[in-house]
Amino acid sequence: MGLSTRKKHILQAVVTDYIKSAQPVGSRTVARRYKVGLSPATIRNEMSDLEEAGYLVQPHTSAGRIPSQKGYRYYVDQLMETSNLGEEEKAEIRQVFEYKKLQEIEEIIRHTSRLLSLLTNYTCLILGPQLKKSAFKKLQIMPLDTQRGLLVLVTDTGFVKNNVINLPQTLSGNELNRIVSYLNRRLEGLTIDKITSRLIGELRRDLYHHIKFLEETFTLLEDSLAEDERRVFLGGTTNILNQPEFGDIGKVKSLLSLFEQHSLLATLLARPVAGVEGIIIRIGRENILEEVEECSLVLASYCLGKEVVGTVGVLGPIRMDYAKTVAVVQQVVNQLGML
C-alpha cells in the first residue's frame, strides 16, 4: 500500500481531474494543471507504475489514464480531502428541516430525498424506518359506516399505517372502544417485532367472543408486519441522464428499471454490519447488484429520535464527486438526527 508521496499526488491529480472532466487524463494535463513540479515524461513513468500496480487503467493505448476501481478506493480511503460545504448550502439544508419538526415522517423523508438529489445532482435513495424496530404507540379504529372501519396504527417513529377493515354489524360502539383501549394497553410500548403470533394468540383468547372481528384485524396486523417491506424513497431519478457515462439507452434502462424494483433497492441499501457508524462508500462492483456495477453509492445511517432507523444513500457514477457527496450526506444525516 505504500505509495510514494509523489505517486499519491499524481494519483490524486488523475482522480480529481477525471471526476471533473470525465475525460481520460494524460501526463501533460497533470503537469499543467496540478503544480507537481515535474515534466510530463516523469509523470508518464509514474503513471505507468501506477497502472502496473492496478490503480489506473488505459481505455486504449494512446489515451490518457482513468482511475480503476482500486484507484478510486485508494483515493476515497487515503487521498480525498473532505470538502466543507459552502455556507449557502448549509443554510439551504437547515432551512428545509426548519419547518419539518412536526410533520409526518414520510413527508420528511420525501423532502430529504428531493433535497439530496438537488444538492448532489445524483440519485438519492432512502430506506424508510423499519417497522419491526419501531415501538407501538397507539392504535385506533374509526368506524366508517355500519360495516367498515379504518384501523390506524402509529409508531413512536411517527410512522402511520391505515387499513380499512370489516366490522361486524353486531358490534356496538362501546364494545369497540373497550376492545381498542384493551389492545392499546396490552401493546403499549412494545416494539413491533415483539408482537408475535404468540402474543396475538393470547390476545385472541382474551377476546374470544369477538373472534370473527379480530380474526381479520389480526391477519391484517400480521400481514403488515410480515410484509415489512421497508419503503424506499427515491429522488432525482433522472439525474443520471446528465452523466456522460449514461449516454447509452441500455444502461439507462437497466438502472431505471432497477429503480422500480424497491425490494432490490432495499438490499442495495442494507448495511453489511449494522454496527459500523459513519459513512460507507461502495464503489462499482463492491455493490452486489450488477445493475449498479458502474455506479458508486455513498451510504449513511440516520436516526429519528435516538434510534438508527434507516439508511440514506446517494447513487452516482463511479466518477462521482465523492468529497462533496460525503459532505452533503453527512450534513443531512446530522440534521435528520436532530429532529
Added chain:
Amino acid sequence: MGLSTRKKHILQAVVTDYIKSAQPVGSRTVARRYKVGLSPATIRNEMSDLEEAGYLVQPHTSAGRIPSQKGYRYYVDQLMETSNLGEEEKAEIRQVFEYKKLQEIEEIIRHTSRLLSLLTNYTCLILGPQLKKSAFKKLQIMPLDTQRGLLVLVTDTGFVKNNVINLPQTLSGNELNRIVSYLNRRLEGLTIDKITSRLIGELRRDLYHHIKFLEETFTLLEDSLAEDERRVFLGGTTNILNQPEFGDIGKVKSLLSLFEQHSLLATLLARPVAGVEGIIIRIGRENILEEVEECSLVLASYCLGKEVVGTVGVLGPIRMDYAKTVAVVQQVVNQLGML
C-alpha cells in the same frame, strides 16, 4: 373528409403496418401484406394523393410513407376497428380487482396503474380522486402524547389523510372528544369544497374558547384543501425506453423529467369538457405540453361508487397501438366502476 374506400383501405394499411413495424411503409409492402387487389404502382398513386391531402408524410424522398398526425386522427376516428381483448387478458384484469374490494383507494389505484402499464407496455398515468369533490365522511383526532395528536380525515371515496397536529396540553380527553364529535356533526356529508372559509369561520366562532388549538387544525385543513394537488400515480415509466422512437437520450430525459412534475401531469390529464363520456384520444400536438408532442394519450374517466372521480391515461408514442390500448383502458375503467 370524403376519402374513397380504396384510399381508406390504403391509409388503414399504412397506419397498422407502421404501428407494428415502426418503419416507413412503401407501396410494395401494402400490396404484398394487405390484400388490396392492386399493384404497387396504383397504390403509389393513391399514396401520393393521401400525402397531398395531408394524411401521410414522407420522412425523405425514397422512403416509404408514415402517417401524419392528421392521418392518425382519421384512423382513430374512422378506420380503427376496436379489438376485443383476449379472454386471458380479461381474466387477468378481473383477477386484479377481485381482492381489492375493501382496500384503501390509493392501493387500488397503484395496482391499477401497474396493471395498465403491464398490459399495454406504455406508461400509465392516473389522476387520483379530487379531494374537493369528495364528501367528508369522518374526522378523528388520536392523541399521541401530551402535545401532539394525529388528525385523520376520511372521505366517502375512501381517501385517507393524516396530519400530525399540536394539541394544547390543557385540553382534556373529554373536551377533545366533544370537539371532534361536534366537528363531525357539522361537517357530515358535505363535499370538501363546501367547507369554505366562511363555514370554518362559523365553526371558529362556535368553538371560540379553543381558538388556539383550532387555529392550527383549521389552517391545516384549509391548506390541504387549497393545495388539493391531485395526486398522480404512475406506472411503467420505463416502458417508453422500449420504443424505438425514444432512442435518443434527450427525448427520454425531457419525458422522464416531466414524469417527476406531477402538477404538470395533472394538467395533461385534465379533461377539456368535463361532460364528455367515453374515451378520449389525444394525438401528438393535441396535447398541450411540448414534452409530449411526440406522444399520444388515451384518456378515460373512472368512477368509484357512482361519481366520476378521476382520470386514467395511457401515454405511448404517437405510433401506439390505439386499438388495443383503447380496449384495455375501457375494460379497466369498467372494472373500476364496479367496485
Added chain:
DNA sequence: AGTTAGCACTCTCAACACCCGAGTGCTAAT
C-alpha cells in the same frame, strides 16, 4: 540515479467518398 527532451508509434475520431438497396415518380403500354 533521477529527470527531461525528443521522437516514433499507436489508436481514436471525424470527415469524406462510395456503393447498395429501397422506394418513388413518370411514361408508355395494356
Added chain:
DNA sequence: ATTAGCACTCGGGTGTTGAGAGTGCTAACT
C-alpha cells in the same frame, strides 16, 4: 383506369484518410 418498366433520389453502411492526443523508449542532462 391500371400496370409494367425505368431512371432517379436518398439514407445508411463501409472503407479510407488525416489530424490530434498520448504513450513508451532512448539518449542526453544535472
